[in-house]
Amino acid sequence: MVNEMLKRETKRAELRERIIAAAEAELIEKGLSGLKARDITSRAGCALGALYNVFDDLDMLVLELNSRTLADLGNALSSSVPVESSSGRQVLQALAAAYTDFARDHQHRWMALFEHRLPEGKYKPEEYRMEQTVLIDAIVPSLKELWPELSKETLAMRARTTFAAVHGVVLLSLQQQFVGVPLKELKSEVEALVELLSRQ
Amino acid sequence: MVNEMLKRETKRAELRERIIAAAEAELIEKGLSGLKARDITSRAGCALGALYNVFDDLDMLVLELNSRTLADLGNALSSSVPVESSSGRQVLQALAAAYTDFARDHQHRWMALFEHRLPEGKYKPEEYRMEQTVLIDAIVPSLKELWPELSKETLAMRARTTFAAVHGVVLLSLQQQFVGVPLKELKSEVEALVELLSRQ
Incomplete structure (x- = not known):
């Protein structure tokens, strides 16, 4: 039995x-x-x-797929960080480059993270919402090193803004939007952006 | 007759x-x-x-709508620029704030600019493609003032990157994405971003 x-x-x-x-x-x-x-x-x-x-439904299956994508993206980000004694700026550059590569190499899986919406009134399970912070958590320590005077709250907010700025450049370029940078310039432009964002 | x-x-x-x-x-x-x-x-x-x-078809009607949105957005941007003797940074801040306001106040029209795709093999009429540069052209003079040493090509590319960075922050926030900044922080975060992007 x-x-x-x-x-x-x-x-x-x-x-x-x-x-x-x-x-x-x-x-x-x-x-x-x-x-x-x-x-x-x-x-x-x-x-x-x-x-x-x-x-339960197709949405729950998509959440499962997104969960796996987030795990893979999290691994790609953390394994991109150069070993010890790197400056906050170097870490940010490595993370941004790894994010750009992941988005380019896994475009549909990556876009699904941002395109998927649950129907009105349905909410993501708590553990899925925890997983999502991987994108932000990776940035905070470097920002803290660059600007030790900022409060925890300001750093958390600035991490979101830094992420969204890089994301915007990657998104418009990969979608080949009229205002996006050409694909062949994407990596160098992300680098230039992070350079500006991490100047002390 | x-x-x-x-x-x-x-x-x-x-x-x-x-x-x-x-x-x-x-x-x-x-x-x-x-x-x-x-x-x-x-x-x-x-x-x-x-x-x-x-x-001809619904796509052509959407192009007409987008054309009008671009014109309205162009007007909103150009009328936001403070009169004379403003620094490049002040102009960039005014443009970014006007862009954020326009996106928030006309969310569906604004998103249609980025969501609309012509079917494979169809191309936008030349005059429509000319109109689209309004978003980039508005930024170039300020960047040129901030970094007079950059070539015309680098400035044009940097203008796209600057636009895309601000767009990314506005987009993730307005779509209330998990990694977006909360709506009530959007304007101050865009300001903080432009501050970093325009430091000389």
């Missing part, structure tokens, strides 16, 4: 992973706006209903 | 204006993703086909 339950749990976990893997592949190919439950389950080789046995 | 043609032209121009006004009202209410030909013509009090007599 216990054995039977264990088997069922294992099967369910395996199905969950298969659906997530299929959804990620679909997201990479088609972007968030092209993500359809039917395509995901057909790629995963299961019935449409199986998706809704494992996830 | 000439009279007859004139009447027809006047009627057509009047219909065009009515459709544009209705489309703008729909855009303001529902945003670009909610813009539907049927709602526009029903609001304008004409048949669905009338829209396609006046515009």
Whole structure:
């Protein structure tokens, strides 16, 4: 009996992973706006209903994908930081360059972090909201080193502003917006921006 | 006979204006993703086909709306610049504040400038592409004053980067993104950003 339950749990976990893997592949190919439950389950080789046995709805599946993207992005950021004795400015430059590379190399997954909205009245689970701070937390220590006189609150706010400024340059360029910098100039312009933002 | 043609032209121009006004009202209410030909013509009090007599397709109508938004935004920017004897930094601050206000007060029209994509293989008319430079052109003289040693090409690129940085902060905040600064801090954070970007 216990054995039977264990088997069922294992099967369910395996199905969950298969659906997530299929959804990620679909997201990479088609972007968030092209993500359809039917395509995901057909790629995963299961019935449409199986998706809704494992996830409440497509939004929850997207949250799971975004959660994985945030983890990968967090790893890319932290492994980009040069080992010890680097200045706050050098760390910020490394983080900005890693962010730019990640966005360029994983464009659809990265955009899904910003494009996905829950329907009115639904809220993200607490643990997902905790994960999101990875983008900001990585910046705070360097800003603190650059401006030790700033309060914790001001530093937290300035970290968001610094992030958003770099994000804006990356976004308009990768989307090839009319006002964006050309792709081949993106990395050097992000560097110039961070240079200005980290002057003491 | 000439009279007859004139009447027809006047009627057509009047219909065009009515459709544009209705489309703008729909855009303001529902945003670009909610813009539907049927709602526009029903609001304008004409048949669905009338829209396609006046515009090639919905995309061309959106280009017309965006063209008007760019003109309004251009006016808001240029009328924000303090009269004479202002420093480059003061002008940049005034432009950034005016941009933030415009985006906040006309959120759907402003977002349509960045959200609208022509289908693969279609290109924006030349005159529309000329209008788009208003956002960048406004910044260049101030940057030139701040950094007279930079080449024309570097200044043009830096103007795009400066614009995109401010845009990123405004965008993430107005969209109430997880990493955006809270709305009530937006104006002071944009000011802090421009302060850093314009230090000599």
